[in-house]
Amino acid sequence: METSAWAPLQDKVFRGLWIGVLASNAGTWMQTVGASWRLVHEPDAATYVSLVQTATMLPVLLLALPSGTLADTFDRRRLLLGVQLGLFAVAAALTALTAADRMPPALLLVFTFLLGVGQALTLPTWQAVIPEVVPRDELAAASALGAVNTNLARSAGPAVAGLIVAHAGVPVVFGLNAVSFAVFAAALIRWRRPPQGGTTHAERFGPALRAGGRYVRYSPVVRRTLLRVLLFVLPGSVVWGLLPLVADRELGMGPSGYGVLLAALGVGAILGALLMPRIRERVPPNRLLILSGTVYAAALLIVALVPYAMAVVPALVVAGLAWMAQVSRMNASMQLFLPNWVRARGFAVYQVVFAGGQAFGAFAWGQVTQAWGLRAAYLAAAAFMVLGTATVRWLPLREQTGDRSPAAYWPEPHLMLEPHLDEGPVLVTATWRVKPENRAAFVAAMQAVRRSRQRTGATRWGLFRNGEHAGDFVEVYLVPTWEEHLRQHEGRLTTSDEREEEHAVALAEGPATVTHLLPAHSPVPPPHRHPRTD
Missing domain, CATH: 1.20.1250.20 (MFS general substrate transporter like domains)
Known part of the structure; x- marks a missing residue:
């Protein structure tokens, strides 16, 4: 509801x-x-x-x-x-x-x-x-209010x-x-x-920056959301970039008319915020992307082909509504998926894609206008909007309904001697024993585990069969430093990660046996082995 x-x-x-x-x-x-x-x-x-x-x-x-x-x-x-x-x-x-x-x-x-x-x-x-x-349960509404905030400010x-x-x-x-x-x-x-709960020591800037980029790289949900943002913003930016020229050249409205057109976009955003709860109840997310993209393209066609303010102003109201529907949907998708420890970094990448798409799109449509005219720019943008919207069928927005709250479910590693936080790289191996009838399902389940490891710190990951023992699978992943691995223990994992790992454990004969391997020059004695799901 x-x-x-x-x-x-x-x-x-x-x-x-x-x-x-x-x-x-x-x-x-x-x-x-x-x-x-x-x-x-x-x-x-x-x-x-x-x-x-x-x-x-x-x-x-x-x-x-x-x-x-x-x-x-x-x-x-x-x-x-x-x-x-x-x-x-x-x-x-x-x-x-x-x-x-x-x-x-x-x-x-x-x-x-x-x-x-x-x-x-x-x-x-x-x-x-x-x-x-x-x-x-109010994040989607808060995201819509964020879009209203931006459009009110942009209009007023x-x-x-x-x-x-x-x-x-x-x-x-x-x-x-x-x-x-x-x-x-x-x-x-x-x-x-x-x-705020979290680790006992602050994350350093350099490793934190790399961890944020790694999380986005290994998060299909985030990458797909960013792609959908780009496919909408690149053609959609034609409105914001060329609206002054529409007011001046096409409609002859002058500076005050430009304010009226901006206000129309803002009114559309507010109407969108009012209507979005009911729309979300009745329209699935990807169908909403198709509907709003199509409506936005239609508004671009009206701006291009009907040089009358009485037609353009209502079209911009509709465009503002469609823009708000798309942006708030993408924003809500990010809000629901990103865990707290990396949320600002994830939104920073989102902001780069959004602002970069607007900046590059406005520049590109300006060049099209310079070469072929304002009408040609709007027509081309409408065509690209239709093409981008059509890709929803093959590149849909990936919804994530899992629990993103922190889950420190790995037991503390017990080594003979605690390594320095900067010690690394750390090679972690986990040996799983799996019955023949579960092996195919286990391998499939471990793909979700792989993504979890890579999002939270692993730079390399692999799953291997033991040649001497057919029922043994050895998971191997590399973490840059001991500190990065401890952060996996202390709060980077979520309840969704825990459930995915529990699924793999259920297909194996109990938890894996884990080994932590440190560089040969490390003063740490030989690694200690202990059972757990690491």
Whole structure:
């Protein structure tokens, strides 16, 4: 049974943080408008204005994965709070210097880049925080509210900034952006994050970064979700990238008309949030992807072929609804699948794919427009949207309904002498004895175990038959360091991993006999053998 679209907002913690994020997002869009307007009358204005977008988006592409790693290795509340306070200081300095007329274009771009760095640190951390404050059955609704948040900010921020620039000036816009960070910081101060369970020592940055990349590499669910995001965002970005040209060239609506078109997209997103609970009850996830992709393509065709505002505005409302349906579905899939220990890193990769797809798509459609015209760009994007949507049949979104809560079900390894945490690589072998009638099923079951080992730390894995004893299977996997293997024991495994391993154990004659092999130069005595499912 689906929960209400607004159910997460009944929780005062989530409500406060959501409002804080809304203020921060709106302030960021206001900052972009203010910075662009500040540069409009400079020599080489076209170059400077385009660099505002570059300075805003480039940090997300460069720093999303490192920032996700920080969010998984440090207290997320404190990290978010520190970033918002830092952004407040940067925005306040920008406001003061602009008001004093001491803001040359190059320095403005530097400040814009610094604000972009703060946003790159905020995005994956906020996504990782949501499951901490929202029950699992409300995650889909929370994801939809996240899309509403983004679209409200994208619609209202530029419109408000335009009015303020016209009546009060650019410094006031920059000042309100600083206030928006203070609002988010205040919400974080009020939130008392419960103590988080985990390992006894913090994960180091370098190994944590590699572990995040390895998790995505060996997670078919995550990889498929990222592929579906890319197939939708690449053609879908034509709307966001070329909408100013539609307002100006096709509809003759001017800057105020551009605000109306953005508002139409935002209204569609809000309607989508209201309708999504009922839609999810009646439409399976992959059918929803097909339906929303087809609707979005139809909206692109209307924008391309009907140069009348009375047709384009409703089409953009529908496009906003379809965009929200796709994005919230992908976001919810990630929220439900990623375990807590790697959630921010997983969302960082998601953010890179999403932002990179938008940036590359907007650039590509701009080049198509330059060569063949605006209508051709929208028609081509609609065709690619249809093709991408058709691939759902062969590349469906993989749903994961298993329990992703931590499960430390491996017993502590007992060695003759404890190796140093940096000792490695560690070769772990597990010998399983299997009856003839279960061998085929056992081999099949071990493929799920393989993925579990690789997601949580193993760089190599293999399953071998013992030539001298036909009933013995030897599982072998390599872990970079002893610390990485201990983290497998201490919290990287989930209840789903435990159930998959229990299935393999049920097909064998009891738990495996495990050996830990360390490098020959290690001072550790010969490895100790003990039975367990490692």
